[in-house]
Amino acid sequence: MTTDEIARIIRIAVNLGISRIKLTGGEPLVRRDVLDIVRKITAVSDLTDLSMTTNGTLLEPLADDLYRDGLKRVNISLPTLDGDVFHKLTGGSVQDVVEGVNAAVEAGFSPVKLNMLLLKGINDSVVPEMIEFSKETGTILQLIELEPVNVSGSFYLANHAPLDAYELFLKKKALKVDTRRFMQNRRVYRLPDVTVEVVRPTENTEFCLHCSRLRLTSEGKLKPCLMRNDNLTDIMTPLRNGADDRELAQLFKQANFKREPFNKN
Numbered sequence: 001m002t003t004d005e006i007a008r009i010i011r012i013a014v015n016l017g018i019s020r021i022k023l024t025g026g027e028p029l030v031r032r033d034v035l036d037i038v039r040k041i042t043a044v045s046d047l048t049d050l051s052m053t054t055n056g057t058l059l060e061p062l063a064d065d066l067y068r069d070g071l072k073r074v075n076i077s078l079p080t081l082d083g084d085v086f087h088k089l090t091g092g093s094v095q096d097v098v099e100g101v102n103a104a105v106e107a108g109f110s111p112v113k114l115n116m117l118l119l120k121g122i123n124d125s126v127v128p129e130m131i132e133f134s135k136e137t138g139t140i141l142q143l144i145e146l147e148p149v150n151v152s153g154s155f156y157l158a159n160h161a162p163l164d165a166y167e168l169f170l171k172k173k174a175l176k177v178d179t180r181r182f183m184q185n186r187r188v189y190r191l192p193d194v195t196v197e198v199v200r201p202t203e204n205t206e207f208c209l210h211c212s213r214l215r216l217t218s219e220g221k222l223k224p225c226l227m228r229n230d231n232l233t234d235i236m237t238p239l240r241n242g243a244d245d246r247e248l249a250q251l252f253k254q255a256n257f258k259r260e261p262f263n264k265n
Contacts, residue, residue, distance in 0.1 A: 001220055003033050005239060007040035009216060010047070012248050018214070020049040023071075026218065029058040035065055042070025051075070053115070057092050059100030067107040074104050075113045075142070080123040081133060089122070105138055112139045113197075117146060120161040127166060135194035147201035149227065163198055170196055181210070214255060222255035231258040 001009075010021060021041060028034055041050055051073035052066070059066075059076065066074075078097055080086050086094035104112045114134055118124050127143065134141040145163045148156045170189040171177065178188040180197075189196045215223040220236020223229070233255035239248060 001218070001236065003036045003040050005220070005236070006037055007044065008239070008245075009220075009235060009248070010041050011044045012245055013214075013252060014044050014046050015245075016249060016252055019047060021047065021051075023050070023052040025053070027055055027058075028052055029054055029062060035062070035069055038066055038069045038071050049073070053077070054100075055090070055092070056097035056100035056104075058096075060096065060103040063100065063103035063107040063109070067109055072109065073111060073113075074109050075115050076101055076104065077115045077117070078130075079117055079119070080126055081129060082123075082126070085123060089119075101137055101139060112137075113142050114139050115142050115144055117144045118161040118163070118166075119146065119159045122159070124161040127169075131191070131194060131196060134196070140195045140197060142197045142199050144199040145201050163200065167198055170198070211259075214252070222252065224255050224259040233258065 013021075023034075023037070031037065038050065041047065050071055052071055053075040054077070056076040056078065059074070076097065078094075078101065079089055081094060081098070083094045086092065086097075101112065101114065114130070116123070116127075116130055118127075130141055133139075143163060143166055146156065146160045148160075167187070170191070173191050174189040175192060176190040178190065180186040180188060186200070187198050189198070211226075213226075215226070216235075217223055217232070220239070221232040221234050223232050225231060233251055235248060235251045235255075238251065243251075
């Protein structure tokens with residue numbers, strides 16, 4: 001999609017009552033026109049929030065410009081601070097991500113969240129170190145449980161680390177525990193000088209009950225369910241064939257009508 005196509009789709013979405021947009025991927029920062037995308041989205045009237053999820057490797061030189069152009073929040077994937085382990089997991093340099101984290105904080109993003117996907121025997125022993133890093137940088141740590149989605153059964157069984165023990169640890173340390181009601185009752189642990197969120201798997205009825213998100217794929221399809229690809233609505237083809245805004249708005253409504261609980265039990 002071009003920047004103008006993205007901006008037009010966002011404008012239609014906002015006119016229908018959607019007010020919060022998140023840029024995800026893949027990796028959104030690989031697009032050379034990402035600053036133009038951010039500028040055109042934030043120019044849409046009545047948009048209240050624009051955020052991004054990124055692996056952080058390209059963030060450091062872009063952080064100031066992204067913030068200046070209207071991006072408000074960032075989630076940065078950071079599974080470990082160990083350079084060797086990080087390279088084995090991602091092929092990249094952990095220093096690039098750490099510099100991206102620091103640049104995001106210095107630019108003024110609030111909050112900056114660190115997404116730590118726990119993997120058994122790989123990084124599940126360094127949670128205290130990551131909590132300390134979040135404390136030092138003024139970021140929020142999100143502990144994310146591996147779920148059996150888009151991975152093989154053998155990978156899941158070999159790498160899944162339950163979050164129960166970590167929740168017990170956090171509960172003992174926390175000064176206060178909040179619950180994000182419309183985020184699957186996600187628990188937020190307010191420790192002294194640092195906040196840690198616990199992200200449980202999405203394949204549960206709580207996730208479906210509170211899900212109000214609609215996704216736009218990189219191919220221009222509206223996707224009402226994170227877990228399914230059999231109920232997509234193509235908005236890009238009609239847009240490029242000359243559909244007016246009213247017709248495109250109707251496609252949003254059709255996509256929303258396709259929403260149904262993926263987890264029913």
